Amino acid sequence: MTQVSTAGQGVERQYADHLAQGRFMIQRCSACARHVFPPRELCPHCDEDELAWVAPTGRGTVYSWTTVARTPDAGGDYDVALIDLEEQVRLMSCVVGIDPAAVNIGLAVQARVEAGKDGPRVVCVAVEPQQGGQGRAP
């Protein structure tokens, strides 16, 4: 029988702990070198138990987005986006600090942690692309 240790915490809790301390962390598999998000106990690419936390650069692009209609009384319309990070993982997020009408697929963004009304979450700020493709947040 193979006994697996569950001492310590599961990855969902570890992710939340990092986020609570202002750090957006993703996983990288030491066995196959691919990055993983959302957090998992096991690498979904190579089935190895070698996932470690790493800080992504935060640079990414908008893969898709939608504006959810909501009445002004309830807070007004808001955006939901899917972001592709440089590390080739995708996450759901939102693009902030920009006119929603200016959000478009391919928009370069920088992910960061913000204190949301229900707890910290990762949001994305539009960046101006510079030479070499490295963005700088305005």
Added chain:
Amino acid sequence: MNYRELRGKTAIVGVGHAGLGEAPGYTDMELLTRAAHAAVKDAGLRMQDIDGIATSSVSASMWLMSVVETLGLRPTYIDGTCVGGSSFMSYIQAAAHALWSGQCNAVLVCYGSAQRTSALGRGVITNARKVLDPQPYEAPYEPMNPPSSYALAARRHMHEFGTRREHLAEVAVAARAWARLNPEAYSRDPLTIDDVLSARRVSDPLTVRDCCLVTDGGGAFVMTRADRAATLKQKPAYILGSATAVWNRQISCMADLTVTAARQSGALAFDMAGCKPADIDVVQLYDAFTINTILFLEDLGFCAKGEGGAFVSGGAIAPGGRLAVNTNGGGLSCVHPGMYGVFLVIEAVRQLRGEGGARQVRDANLALAHGNGGTLSSQSTVVLGTAATL
């Protein structure tokens, strides 16, 4: 035995539905019971003949056991798989195995939902599911699901292939045209492309007319082995091919929002059935949202990837068009009680029997019913045929 040898070995011999549209004062289980009874009677059988059962509910995890108890069954075959709306065609393949192996003799697939008229508001149920079935990496962004997930897919399709909102609207207009030929459909008023485009925005680029109905409804069908089917009272709809595919649950975990797992389920179902998209006479595609019909036409091989918008243009999938799609009016205009899949199968069977009335497709011998579940999560394809196709 290889699974391909199941082709034509089982058939749907009874179909029934109840409470389509609005059935105030009824529970999910009561609508299911009425639909199940109708299907069993349609098969010329009695509930005591049912020894296989397949069913699920989005809100009740042990639904199968409640149904067994309510109907008074002692099944030798059970399937309570829940993959969302496609569950009801996903049951077919394993049920066919169970029937052919002799594990059971008559399988009842059934569903019921009173979500529209339920005293328990959908908001309450949605919030309860957030606690019972959390998605912590999407919830902080409050996507209005399911519409937002499908909106994200639509937006990506528009970006990659130049698909336009007008193409999405064509899907809704075509579904409504079929619904106008169906006295059982919920929405039967005329609908134009402009009506769809100018309707209330839900989640960009989808308006409320790009989204399926929210209705009540129960539906059921009965499967037996083919030799028994030939002795029963209805013209059998033989199961020629069936396959289910799941690649992800959440939209944020879908590798390519423009390619669904229908590519896998369709390929396997067609392979098993030994036919091609061009051979299909009538098509039922789970149109929870207008983008679905476009995606599934592409992924099932009715047209090339990216050409779905052009394929549905100019009324091509409406009555009198090049391909009969969603002949009952679809989830967009006929009925959609949360999990719509069973109704796609029922309509496919009725078309093959020649029971379509004003919406009957001429010489319908091969039908395809394709179900979708979750947020482009599960895909399940079944190819059905008349005796002429065996």
